[in-house]
Amino acid sequence: MIDFTISDDLAARRDRIRRFVQEQIVPYERDPRLTQHGPTDELRNELVELARSAGLLTIQAAEADGGWGLSHVEQAVLYEAAGWSTLGPIAMNCAAPDEGNMFLLGKITTPEQAATFLAPMIAGHQRSAFAMTEPGGAGSDPGQLQTSATFDGENFVVNGRKWLITGARGAKTWIIMANLEDNPHLPSGPTLFLTDGDQQGIVIERIMNTMDRNYVEGHAVVEFRDLTLPRNALLGESGQAFRYAQLRLAPARLTHCMRWLGAAERAQSIAIAHAKTRTAFGKPIGEHQGVSFMLADNEIALHQCRLTIWHACWLMDSGAKGRHESSIAKAYVSEELFKVADRCVQVLGGIGISDETVVEMIFRDMRAFRLYDGPTEVHKYAIGRQILR
Numbered sequence: 128m129i130d131f132t133i134s135d136d137l138a139a140r141r142d143r144i145r146r147f148v149q150e151q152i153v154p155y156e157r158d159p160r161l162t163q164h165g166p167t168d169e170l171r172n173e174l175v176e177l178a179r180s181a182g183l184l185t186i187q188a189a190e191a192d193g194g195w196g197l198s199h200v201e202q203a204v205l206y207e208a209a210g211w212s213t214l215g216p217i218a219m220n221c222a223a224p225d226e227g228n229m230f231l232l233g234k235i236t237t238p239e240q241a242a243t244f245l246a247p248m249i250a251g252h253q254r255s256a257f258a259m260t261e262p263g264g265a266g267s268d269p270g271q272l273q274t275s276a277t278f279d280g281e282n283f284v285v286n287g288r289k290w291l292i293t294g295a296r297g298a299k300t301w302i303i304m305a306n307l308e309d310n311p312h313l314p315s316g317p318t319l320f321l322t323d324g325d326q327q328g329i330v331i332e333r334i335m336n337t338m339d340r341n342y343v344e345g346h347a348v349v350e351f352r353d354l355t356l357p358r359n360a361l362l363g364e365s366g367q368a369f370r371y372a373q374l375r376l377a378p379a380r381l382t383h384c385m386r387w388l389g390a391a392e393r394a395q396s397i398a399i400a401h402a403k404t405r406t407a408f409g410k411p412i413g414e415h416q417g418v419s420f421m422l423a424d425n426e427i428a429l430h431q432c433r434l435t436i437w438h439a440c441w442l443m444d445s446g447a448k449g450r451h452e453s454s455i456a457k458a459y460v461s462e463e464l465f466k467v468a469d470r471c472v473q474v475l476g477g478i479g480i481s482d483e484t485v486v487e488m489i490f491r492d493m494r495a496f497r498l499y500d501g502p503t504e505v506h507k508y509a510i511g512r513q514i515l516r
């Protein structure tokens with residue numbers, strides 16, 4: 128049965144989030160602590176406390192952990208509302224990379240690991256990093272993983288260099304992907320490790336200057352220099368990193384789509400308001416067909432993106448893995464929302480590229496969205512292989 132009804136309860140929760148974001152979070156978009164390298168930890172912590180007071184922190188967690196135990200479709204409705212401000216998901220502790228990392232940790236940690244690493248994240252007290260991508264190594268093709276780990280039966284020793292690692296500076300919980308070399312104790316191959324960010328051997332080289340600015344503490348180049356980890360730093364089973372990464376990626380890609388849909392709607396609302404009031408050639412610009420068509424194209428794209436997301440969510444709620452559909456959603460939604468943001472810039476005229484409105488910030492972040500959690504071409508590559516099988 129196909130049913131697009133949003134229950135009264137879900138609509139009330141959506142409206143509550145919308146009000147919270149509009150009234151309490153939007154004013155922070157002008158805060159100087161929203162820097163070129165993203166919101167600082169100080170800003171993030173202040174926002175998190177606002178969400179905590181509003182009862183809106185980590186809503187995606189299981190009810191037993193204080194969350195709302197959401198289905199994927201419910202998450203789609205609520206994250207879209209949170210995404211109205213790019214700072215909304217950060218406040219509510221449902222932004223990347225923490226949201227995806229919490230999801231993964233919830234699936235594969237031991238009880239001891241969950242108590243040490245996951246519980247403080249759910250409580251909003253700690254942030255996390257997921258370290259996979261490497262200069263010249265793992266990227267679109269994780270099979271090119273170069274970071275290595277040795278194991279002597281007692282300790283792992285990790286060496287390698289990563290980049291584009293979001294939120295690395297200040298992250299307490301680290302998930303590190305490295306290639307476990309052959310050893311007589313454990314299966315070798317791509318392996319995930321879980322450790323504390325204060326460990327000696329995790330060296331933050333620098334924060335990269337990037338065009339986006341909505342991930343806490345930006346994206347770092349990191350070196351693992353003889354990072355020595357105990358046996359219990361193993362996350363899940365050794366040799367299974369790619370399988371676990373997939374486990375994380377399918378829902379994580381969709382949640383990116385949900386949040387950025389909210390941001391694109393915000394850009395559209397600003398463009399519509401402008402089109403109604405700005406005049407040119409004797410009438411409001413919205414009455415020129417060229418402008419109304421841009422806004423109409425946006426409306427169509429937003430609607431189609433929402434349906435694409437909801438469909439993939441619905442499949443996953445019914446027990447399917449949804450890998451193919453989440454790939455379709457990520458490729459389609461990231462490309463379409465970027466076009467929406469671009470048309471909003473155009474409707475705004477010259478101020479569209481200025482920070483007089485948040486549209487230019489949304490535009491730049493939307494550009495980055497087309498790359499992470501799989502560039503569009505990589506998803507198309509996977510979709511193509513699937514349909515030709």
Ligand SMILES: Cc1cc2nc3c(=O)[nH]c(=O)nc-3n(C[C@H](O)[C@H](O)[C@H](O)COP(=O)(O)OP(=O)(O)OC[C@H]3O[C@@H](n4cnc5c(N)ncnc54)[C@H](O)[C@@H]3O)c2cc1C
Binds near residue numbers: 266
């Ligand atoms: C904002 C942002 C945040 C990120 N955060 C993290 C993070 O926290 N942790 C982390 O580990 N990584 C992170 N990344 C890295 C991200 O996962 C990689 O950028 C992505 O996997 C692509 O890898 P790459 O940059 O090495 O591009 P490459 O692998 O070098 O690919 C370059 C281009 O080649 C093309 N291409 C590649 N493969 C194919 C194919 N099969 N068919 C057709 N074309 C193809 C695509 O156009 C692609 O954009 C982040 C990236 C961004 C932009």
